[in-house]
Amino acid sequence: MNLQRLFGSKAGDASNSGNLSRRSFLKITAGGTAGLVLGVNLTGSAAVAQSAAGAAAEGAMEFNAFVSITPDNTVKVLIKHLEMGQGVYTGLATCIADEMDADWAQVVCEHAPANTEKYANLLMGQQGTGGSTAIANSFTQMRQAGAAAKSMLVSAAAAQWSVPASEIKVSQGVVSHGSHSATFGELAVAAAQQPAPDVNTLALKDPSEFTLIGRENTLRKDTGKHNGTAIYTQDVQLPGMLTAVVAHAPRFGGKVKSLDATQALARNGVEKVFQIETGVVVVASNYWTALKGRDLLQIEWDDTAAETRSSGRILEQFRELVETDGLVAESQGNAANALSQSSDVQELVFEFPYLAHAQMEPLNCVAQVNGNSAEMWYGCQSATGDQAAIAQLLGTGIENVKINTVFAGGGFGRRANPVSDYVLESVRIAQQLPGTPVKLVWSREDDMKGGYYRPAYVHKLAASLDSNGKPSAIHIRVAGQSIMEGTPLAAMMMVNGIDTTSVEGLTGMTYDIPERQVELHSPTVGVPVQWWRSVGHTHTAFSKEVFIDVLARKAGVDPVQYRLDLLKNNPRETAVLKLAAEKAGWGTKELPAGWGRGVAIHTSFGSTVAEIVDVSVTGSTFKVERVVAAIDCGIAVNPNVVRAQVEGAIAYGLSAALADEVTLTDGNVDQTNFHTYRVLRMDAMPEVETHIIASTNAPSGVGEPGTPPIAPAVANALAAITGQVLTRLPLKLA
Amino acid sequence: MAYQLTINGQIHEVDVDGDMPLLWVVRDHLNFTGTKFGCGVAQCGACTMQIDGVAQRTCVLTVANAVGKNITTIEGLQSPQALALQAAWVELQVPQCGYCQSGQIMSATALLEKNASPTDADIEAAMSGNICRCGTYSRIKAGIHMAAAQVKNAGGAA
Numbered sequence: 088m089n090l091q092r093l094f095g096s097k098a099g100d101a102s103n104s105g106n107l108s109r110r111s112f113l114k115i116t117a118g119g120t121a122g123l124v125l126g127v128n129l130t131g132s133a134a135v136a137q138s139a140a141g142a143a144a145e146g147a148m149e150f151n152a153f154v155s156i157t158p159d160n161t162v163k164v165l166i167k168h169l170e171m172g173q174g175v176y177t178g179l180a181t182c183i184a185d186e187m188d189a190d191w192a193q194v195v196c197e198h199a200p201a202n203t204e205k206y207a208n209l210l211m212g213q214q215g216t217g218g219s220t221a222i223a224n225s226f227t228q229m230r231q232a233g234a235a236a237k238s239m240l241v242s243a244a245a246a247q248w249s250v251p252a253s254e255i256k257v258s259q260g261v262v263s264h265g266s267h268s269a270t271f272g273e274l275a276v277a278a279a280q281q282p283a284p285d286v287n288t289l290a291l292k293d294p295s296e297f298t299l300i301g302r303e304n305t306l307r308k309d310t311g312k313h314n315g316t317a318i319y320t321q322d323v324q325l326p327g328m329l330t331a332v333v334a335h336a337p338r339f340g341g342k343v344k345s346l347d348a349t350q351a352l353a354r355n356g357v358e359k360v361f362q363i364e365t366g367v368v369v370v371a372s373n374y375w376t377a378l379k380g381r382d383l384l385q386i387e388w389d390d391t392a393a394e395t396r397s398s399g400r401i402l403e404q405f406r407e408l409v410e411t412d413g414l415v416a417e418s419q420g421n422a423a424n425a426l427s428q429s430s431d432v433q434e435l436v437f438e439f440p441y442l443a444h445a446q447m448e449p450l451n452c453v454a455q456v457n458g459n460s461a462e463m464w465y466g467c468q469s470a471t472g473d474q475a476a477i478a479q480l481l482g483t484g485i486e487n488v489k490i491n492t493v494f495a496g497g498g499f500g501r502r503a504n505p506v507s508d509y510v511l512e513s514v515r516i517a518q519q520l521p522g523t524p525v526k527l528v529w530s531r532e533d534d535m536k537g538g539y540y541r542p543a544y545v546h547k548l549a550a551s552l553d554s555n556g557k558p559s560a561i562h563i564r565v566a567g568q569s570i571m572e573g574t575p576l577a578a579m580m581m582v583n584g585i586d587t588t589s590v591e592g593l594t595g596m597t598y599d600i601p602e603r604q605v606e607l608h609s610p611t612v613g614v615p616v617q618w619w620r621s622v623g624h625t626h627t628a629f630s631k632e633v634f635i636d637v638l639a640r641k642a643g644v645d646p647v648q649y650r651l652d653l654l655k656n657n658p659r660e661t662a663v664l665k666l667a668a669e670k671a672g673w674g675t676k677e678l679p680a681g682w683g684r685g686v687a688i689h690t691s692f693g694s695t696v697a698e699i700v701d702v703s704v705t706g707s708t709f710k711v712e713r714v715v716a717a718i719d720c721g722i723a724v725n726p727n728v729v730r731a732q733v734e735g736a737i738a739y740g741l742s743a744a745l746a747d748e749v750t751l752t753d754g755n756v757d758q759t760n761f762h763t764y765r766v767l768r769m770d771a772m773p774e775v776e777t778h779i780i781a782s783t784n785a786p787s788g789v790g791e792p793g794t795p796p797i798a799p800a801v802a803n804a805l806a807a808i809t810g811q812v813l814t815r816l817p818l819k820l821a
Numbered sequence: 822m823a824y825q826l827t828i829n830g831q832i833h834e835v836d837v838d839g840d841m842p843l844l845w846v847v848r849d850h851l852n853f854t855g856t857k858f859g860c861g862v863a864q865c866g867a868c869t870m871q872i873d874g875v876a877q878r879t880c881v882l883t884v885a886n887a888v889g890k891n892i893t894t895i896e897g898l899q900s901p902q903a904l905a906l907q908a909a910w911v912e913l914q915v916p917q918c919g920y921c922q923s924g925q926i927m928s929a930t931a932l933l934e935k936n937a938s939p940t941d942a943d944i945e946a947a948m949s950g951n952i953c954r955c956g957t958y959s960r961i962k963a964g965i966h967m968a969a970a971q972v973k974n975a976g977g978a979a
Binding site: 171173174309310312313314315316317318319321322324330355373374375376379445446447448449494497498499528530531532727728731732734735736737738741742760761762766767768769770772774775 | 838841845849850854855856857858859860864894895896898907910911917918919921922926948955956959
């Protein structure tokens with residue numbers, strides 16, 4: 088996703104304190120058992136919000152609270168992003184604790200409530216997690232919050248001990264001077280009486296002074312995941328809570344024509360059956376009973392407005408579209424003309440299926456509606472958007488919508504639905520049961536057949552080659568549904584009818600190709616679509632990197648060297664590619680017979696990742712044996728989390744490269760569960776080795792950038808050993 | 822109908838339909854929420870418990886068929902193998918979202934309790950029924966090896 092467009096500022100800007108116009112720190116509450124509660128007011132966030140959303144007034148006093156210290160010496164950090172496995176608890180807490188010089192063991196994390204003013208993503212101007220921005224937007228803000236807390240602790244100690252603050256040392260949660268020494272907890276109450284410092288007077292550490300940032304032994308903070316005590320939405324239990332399931336139309340856009348709920352209502356434990364906008368709701372005392380009740384519903388569906396085409400027919404339409412002129416998303420020189428003049432043109436058509444997110448925890452949400460107020464409990468990824476949508480539905484203000492965020496069992500994009508689909512469904516249900524907390528649970532089948540997929544696409548790439556076999560012009564056409572159209576983000580993400588996320592990665596291509604044109608067709612299809620880990624890069628990296636490999640082989644040039652030649656003006660990608668090649672033994676480490684090696688490199692979410700893959704091939708089957716990855720993500724706040732994210736991003740992308748595919752037959756989704764949507768399992772997981780480029784640049788994305796290069800690297804490895812150029816995902820050898 | 826279940830060494834009585842899967846009895850009636858729901862059709866392993874020492878998918882095991890068995894959930898793990906696995910999970914920072922990890926640890930515990938020195942192939946055979954969408958497979962494998970070594974070392978010292 089193009090952060091600059093979505094967020095109205097460059098990804099790195101928010102972490103550069105020089106770009107924040109004015110800051111001050113305010114102390115909000117103090118004393119008592121709460122100890123020190125520090126509020127960080129960053130008016131700079133308002134400035135960013137303003138450029139992104141055109142809303143917030145310059146100089147508006149916003150109020151952000153991140154740190155509190157209790158007298159029992161616990162440093163509690165409020166995390167403004169959703170922890171869904173990507174490590175934000177650890178990452179954000181690390182930034183705070185480092186500047187505070189806290190002892191890592193005394194730090195605990197909690198999700199912040201929904202409160203846009205306090206907890207906005209500084210790159211989005213609203214509270215939300217996505218686009219691999221959690222660390223990038225928080226890096227400076229969290230360190231300032233930590234530095235301010237430390238400053239108040241030091242002031243309190245200076246006053247108590249009658250010594251100059253400048254002589255006081257803080258290390259691992261202990262404040263000391265000569266024979267004096269106190270823990271944070273011992274100083275908490277007194278520190279809270281200190282005036283809050285002006286952020287401009289706080290010097291943040293030089294990277295050489297970091298004690299936690301960049302360290303290998305900083306354990307993750309999202310605990311309870313090894314013993315079943317971590318709480319997810321599915322685990323939320325409230326007094327009097329009921330469970331709801333919904334019978335959705337089998338085809339997208341279908342409506343209820345008739346309903347007979349007699350048998351369902353007769354089932355013991357079924358409390359209520361009713362219709363809402365999205366289907367027929369069965370409410371029961373527990374999930375199993377609700378599910379059995381749903382099985383007893385007799386529903387006739389009206390498919391008048393439904394999508395009834397098969398996915399094969401939809402892709403056929405896309406293939407026809409890429410043969411025609413589209414809207415121009417990017418143009419430099421006259422690529423079409425250059426191609427028509429050339430005697431040496433290479434052309435390939437690529438095809439990508441719909442993909443389900445298939446996060447391990449099927450969608451769910453707990454809602455309680457009392458009159459015009461609501462309280463929610465769920466893994467909330469888009470706090471601002473969800474809160475506003477709920478308030479609108481209830482005809483109330485956002486102050487009447489309280490959101491309690493719990494861990495999410497994976498997300499990969501699905502939980503940040505631009506129209507708050509399942510969240511509003513849960514509120515609509517709770518509206519029918521005033522005062523009763525209701526847990527909406529989607530079965531795995533509901534989740535898999537529920538749409539909001541990564542869109543299907545067809546790409547056509549054509550290049551003219553010069554006498555050295557290098558591309559002199561490239562002409563690209565993409566056909567597929569827009570993710571942004573019709574959503575509240577369209578105003579930001581669509582330019583002249585072009586959804587920039589449909590072509591990102593093909594536009595702004597880093598290879599030095601003098602003439603280029605990218606065109607887009609965004610047909611309307613009745614299948615709901617949404618972003619999926621790495622958004623447009625899920626498909627654009629594939630066609631770009633497979634195509635460039637084909638050109639390299641045609642030119643008789645080594646694929647790494649061919650890329651390096653085209654990346655002469657891009658030192659960052661050059662360095663990442665060289666590191667991956669060196670670590671993988673590209674051109675030096677021999678492969679066993681029947682194995683192939685392939686490479687791909689792609690930049691997304693501000694970070695560059697190169698992956699080199701070894702595959703073994705037996706007949707028409709193959710196994711990915713080893714992946715060597717190199718990443719430049721700026722400062723790696725927690726290198727172990729970075730490696731974990733690259734490993735996970737590779738596994739997620741590999742799953743799609745090997746097998747994932749949602750297909751429709753006459754509008755019905757064919758895949759229902761993990762036996763038909765065959766995700767990666769341990770026996771197909773390759774050995775993964777991740778190398779991080781040492782950097783002092785501001786942190787950039789980590790959750791997503793590892794995904795785009797894996798599928799093309801596998802395809803290129805297969806091409807190297809079999810000669811087959813695979814242009815369709817999932818990959819199948821002939 | 823009333824059923825008596827032996828879970829983590831304790832006897833629990835529940836009054837539910839006999840076709841209710843053990844998973845939902847444990848989660849919705851007994852409020853042990855460490856065991857997770859992932860697919861409902863024995864495809865993902867999130868709901869794994871030990872039934873008489875064998876790792877089983879409890880989303881398809883009816884309560885009627887669980888009567889008289891020794892049922893162990895993630896909350897009741899006590900064996901040296903289980904504790905070593907949990908320690909390794911923390912040490913190697915295995916979990917990401919963590920939702921599948923109760924099931925992973927239950928399957929890994931059953932494996933180590935039968936096979937003190939599993940090979941990579943043994944681990945893949947025992948663990949490929951447990952899906953992790955975060956892709957923590959390499960760390961799970963490393964965690965099992967680490968726990969196996971730890972249990973062996975502790976045994977040798979005793």
